[in-house]
Amino acid sequence: LKRCSRENLAENSKLFKEQEAWEEHQMGKAALKYGSENKNQISNNYQFVFEDQIDFIDPSVIDGDKFDLLEMESEKKTSKSASEILQDERKTLPIYAYRDELLQAVENHQVLVIIGETGSGKTTQVPQYLHEAGYTKRGKVGCTQPRRVAAMSVAARVSQEMGVKIGREVGYSIRFEDCTSEKTVVEYMTDGILLRNIISEPNLTSYSVIMVDEAHERTMSTDILLGLLKDLIKYRSDLKVLISSATLDAEKLSNYFDFAPIFKIPGRRYPVEEEIETTKEILNHRIRGLGGKIPELITCPIYANLPTELQTKIFEPTPEGVRKVVLATNIAETSLTIDGIKYVVDPGFVKVKSYNPSTGMESLLISPISRASANQRAGRSGRTGPGKCFRLYTLDSYQKEMDDNTVPEIQRTNLANVVLILKSLGIDDLVNFDFIDPPSTESLIKALELLFALGALNKFGELTKVGRRMAEFPLDPMLSKMIVASDKYRCSDEIITIAAMLSVGNSIFYRPKETQVHADNARMNFHLGNVGDHIALLRVYNSWRECDYSKQWCYDNYVQVRSMKRARNIRDQLERLLKKVEIEIASNVNDLNAIKKAITSGFFPHSARLQKDGSYLTVKHPQTARIHPSSGLAQVLPRPRWVVYNELVLTTKGYTRQVTELKPEWLVEIAPHYYQLKDVEDPASKKIPQVSRNSKC
Ligand code: CDP
């Protein structure tokens, strides 16, 4: 089997970025607009890597240039004939036949669950229908998307259909990017953004309708939003809540909203060839071919969009002497449990939703599964008797190529963020919050522990002044804490630059193949003195700023112009937020220790200690990791004894990215509740660092 491992994908993404940067360098924006098919494919993979890993900002799709393109697209399409074509196209969508019925149902019910095949027109049409029916006279129609790219591309599409410029009547808001105006009546946004907006607008008074789209994806933000909306509708009888979902989850969502009606949009725009149905055909054909030579074999497909009647078939008891084959997507991996399965055939792949930023369309990418998934799949057999699993891949791929599926770190971080938002909304009793599916108490406690350690909560679990300030920043709590702490070290100017540069992701530098040595030299210039990656990022930004944000400077230093523009944009917003939380902009560029201490104030839970073999052991959840080769500290000898890192990337090995050396005594000075002197003693004492956890909150 030819496998595309995550590292290959990551490699592709790197190549893509290099190639893109180079093309941009050579040809300007044109390269972006006329990307080849092949490039689209790579960018697709690239998306996958990011969607799959962390709440990254994807610079290739969320920067100013892309907006220009979107605007150009929407302007281009506003010529009369084009918009007429679009209007005709709208009428061919399956949802069109149900327009009036749907509007009637919205009128009659406060909450409605909407189900329909992908492509039937839910996302693009429902908000338009509501606008046409006059709902936007009472307030905006807001439609949430689990992904940023979807919010942007759908807004672009709908603005074309409505013949308006994007950002006017139809807009979108995603983190750090508000493409809406006073005129905006239809607003697409990420679920995370709506959650943040609730902090400043708890009753969502500016909205008449909230459509929670793709609710079946059940992102953390969507889940929390559903909980908050369920409460809010009690106070705002005029607010309409629409929830769009895949078939399988509709009932659960409906039950959660006190049995809200389910509106089904029948029909399919194009015939769907899902592999499952094809397999079923092939199997049935073979069975017929064998005539009466084998005992009866029942084939049952199961996938999210399958009509409910057919879904229940898999649970029906199998008559004596008959065998049943369940053909399933990964839905059967965890969401469903079918008793009596004896054999599992696991091809080792999964279809992962991914977005192609060039076309703005969603596609499913076939990707290798993780070891955890493989084990989960194997575990579906033998539940009620002995079973066997046939894996269609080698033991070697299983052991060496598959990822562990180590996501809890991410989940914990995200949960901390959400907990901070809920706390700032005054929701203190998280254990009794009406979650559709409550997170584990353990993960809630971990989030509370982290927020307590960062000083955002006091020992009673109440929001502190630090926490209140942190909640204003749309960042991971550790980054927010770093910013809030910079006040004390009088270096907020430097720290917001570092935060902005970190938020851009790992796409600051590029390395064209033919000039790799030059590119590496240019990059290492910023690392002189082994100052660490954070300070290097600061130097990059400051040098660029000194050169009046020049493009030429970027080309000369092998730095991506678009990433820098994005960093500048984020930095401007962080500067505004600093003012909002009344932190003075102070610069202390020559006191590197002060800057490093501010970084440590946010990232002390991400510290790691050098081991004898040259690797590092993280202290929070002891894990061996190496410094990522892209780090300025990767080659430095002697290796720093203690480091603080921005993130831990787990592929086949653990790597710490964006690393800075720290003095262990700072840990005790900055986080005495978290580290004790004995934890940071010299390795000669052979002690493994012990983290003192405070479990009071
Ligand atoms: O939400 P649902 O999957 O039901 O459909 P939709 O996203 O509203 O898409 C309806 C149709 O709009 C699609 O079949 C595409 O033809 C078109 N569309 C598009 O051209 N560009 C987008 N970004 C989104 C949708």
Ligand code: MG
């Ligand atoms: Mg949709």
